[in-house]
Amino acid sequence: MLLLHPPTAKPGEPPAALAHLAAALRGSNHRCRVCDMNLEGMLHVLGSAPPATDTWSRRAGRDLAANIAALQGPELYRIPARYQRAVRDCNRVLEAAGRTHGLLLSFANYQDETLSPTVSDDLITAAHRFRQNIFYPYFSRRLTQLLEDETPTLIGLSLQYLGQALTTFAIIGFLRAQAPTIPIVLGGGLVTTWLRNPSWRNPFTGLVDHLVAGPGEGPLLALLGPPQPCRLEIPDYTGLGDLPYFAPGFILPYAASSGCYWRKCSFCPETSEANPYLPLTPPTVMDQLDSLVTAWRPRLLHFLDNAVNPAVMRALTDRPPGIPWYGFARLDDRLTDREYCRQLRQAGCVMLKLGIESGSQQVLDGMNKGIDIKKVATALEALAAAGIATYVYLLFGTPGESMDEARETLAFVADHHRLITFLNLAIFNLPVGSREAAGLEITTRHQGDLTLYHDFRHPRGWGRREIRRFLDREFKNRPAIRTVLQRDPPFFTSNHAPFFAGPAGRPGI
Ligand code: SF4
Numbered sequence: 473m474l475l476l477h478p479p480t481a482k483p484g485e486p487p488a489a490l491a492h493l494a495a496a497l498r499g500s501n502h503r504c505r506v507c508d509m510n511l512e513g514m515l516h517v518l519g520s521a522p523p524a525t526d527t528w529s530r531r532a533g534r535d536l537a538a539n540i541a542a543l544q545g546p547e548l549y550r551i552p553a554r555y556q557r558a559v560r561d562c563n564r565v566l567e568a569a570g571r572t573h574g575l576l577l578s579f580a581n582y583q584d585e586t587l588s589p590t591v592s593d594d595l596i597t598a599a600h601r602f603r604q605n606i607f608y609p610y611f612s613r614r615l616t617q618l619l620e621d622e623t624p625t626l627i628g629l630s631l632q633y634l635g636q637a638l639t640t641f642a643i644i645g646f647l648r649a650q651a652p653t654i655p656i657v658l659g660g661g662l663v664t665t666w667l668r669n670p671s672w673r674n675p676f677t678g679l680v681d682h683l684v685a686g687p688g689e690g691p692l693l694a695l696l697g698p699p700q701p702c703r704l705e706i707p708d709y710t711g712l713g714d715l716p717y718f719a720p721g722f723i724l725p726y727a728a729s730s731g732c733y734w735r736k737c738s739f740c741p742e743t744s745e746a747n748p749y750l751p752l753t754p755p756t757v758m759d760q761l762d763s764l765v766t767a768w769r770p771r772l773l774h775f776l777d778n779a780v781n782p783a784v785m786r787a788l789t790d791r792p793p794g795i796p797w798y799g800f801a802r803l804d805d806r807l808t809d810r811e812y813c814r815q816l817r818q819a820g821c822v823m824l825k826l827g828i829e830s831g832s833q834q835v836l837d838g839m840n841k842g843i844d845i846k847k848v849a850t851a852l853e854a855l856a857a858a859g860i861a862t863y864v865y866l867l868f869g870t871p872g873e874s875m876d877e878a879r880e881t882l883a884f885v886a887d888h889h890r891l892i893t894f895l896n897l898a899i900f901n902l903p904v905g906s907r908e909a910a911g912l913e914i915t916t917r918h919q920g921d922l923t924l925y926h927d928f929r930h931p932r933g934w935g936r937r938e939i940r941r942f943l944d945r946e947f948k949n950r951p952a953i954r955t956v957l958q959r960d961p962p963f964f965t966s967n968h969a970p971f972f973a974g975p976a977g978r979p980g981i
Pocket residue numbers: 732733734735736737740741742743778779802827
């Protein structure tokens with residue numbers, strides 16, 4: 473079997489989904505070849521970008537090879553200003569290449585001027601016009617070689633993000649033309665969201681043979697042979713772990729669970745899609761981590777869980793993995809305990825990502841977030857005292873929030889800016905199929921049949937334009953907050969933030 477991770481996603485670490493699938497297939501004695509087409513495709517586009525036309529672009533083009541090499545080694549990450557310049561320069565080259573194809577292309581984005589990833593007709597058009605895709609020179613050559621070398625009986629594509637969708641379908645179009653008899657399976661986070669939408673009707677008949685929602689291990693094994701139990705396997709990074717990612721060493725992505733153990737926040741797809749919570753036991757997690765760390769000697773461990781389970785956190789403090797780690801955590805009482813935070817730091821925790829969302833208790837209660845804003849302040853103090861950096865996520869424009877509550881959030885962040893290392897600001901999108909949609913006036917039903925969100929009339933009298941204006945003119949304009957925002961690693965954001973997780977964004981690991 474051939475498993476592909478198509479462009480475009482951040483190329484900082486290997487795609488965990490492929491490592492999990494490969495482990496399950498190889499563990500059942502199936503041949504499996506993985507290919508990170510995202511990383512390879514981006515390196516190809518960077519290496520064949522058009523000549524520069526302005527001074528900045530000329531510098532970016534001239535320094536490209538040196539900047540890529542520096543981003544793949546440790547030294548550059550010791551000097552944040554030089555790091556930021558190198559990332560922006562490399563991205564400048566990507567952007568210029570994208571413009572020649574009518575794209576907004578970056579390390580974190582792929583936006584086509586004419587085709588939308590939320591319209592199935594556009595995805596089908598992308599498949600038919602695969603030769604026009606910016607990655608075509610790369611993927612046509614690479615896939616031809618892989619088909620020759622591997623003669624796969626099944627090809628799987630992992631579609632996690634919107635930015636991958638159009639190129640995923642271009643690759644499918646190419647495969648249909650080149651190898652029409654090999655069945656194609658499409659799975660991943662984005663496909664799961666499509667399939668869990670109650671109004672889903674499959675528009676991809678004839679292009680895609682099998683669409684899979686949720687974990688793909690069982691369905692792939694069923695397609696490859698007689699039914700057999702799907703054994704628990706350690707993610708297998710063979711074919712991925714030694715690739716030249718944009719990182720100062722191998723970042724090991726690892727999921728100790730899928731779904732979310734809280735699953736109550738009203739705006740969250742985990743709640744609206746009712747995804748089951750499937751955790752590994754803490755001893756299994758620790759055994760798997762021991763094996764992975766011994767095999768790969770990673771520089772950093774990235775927990776992919778929606779929220780790392782407190783039982784796993786406790787296991788990590790009892791049996792530290794021996795390398796720095798970070799991930800999302802729910803802000804519960806434990807994190808207000810300084811001794812507990814100190815133990816986490818000693819166990820290698822360098823950064824926690826925290827979905828605080830709002831500084832208003834009323835808004836937090838309205839979204840069923842289950843956190844107490846006073847305890848958030850105490851937890852931020854405890855984490856800072858322990859030397860654990862925080863990547864704080866805020867969400868503006870939820871149905872229960874007006875400008876007054878947004879200003880409470882501003883005041884909270886301004887008061888605690890010294891305790892917050894990084895900030896992510898997002899504007900609320902109303903997920904299609906969420907319970908909240910029923911009680912709100914939907915203003916625009918987007919044309920895209922695969923759209924993930926609705927526009928709605930905000931019950932508290934403001935809308936996206938006013939929220940943006942508030943963020944730009946008030947929130948981001950506060951000098952203390954601006955300092956925190958400027959620390960955020962461009963494009964790679966939280967994926968590279970642990971390398972700047974020292975005090976005030978200085979080098980951390
Ligand atoms: S804790 Fe996070 S993942 Fe879980 S329901 Fe809330 S927002 Fe979603």
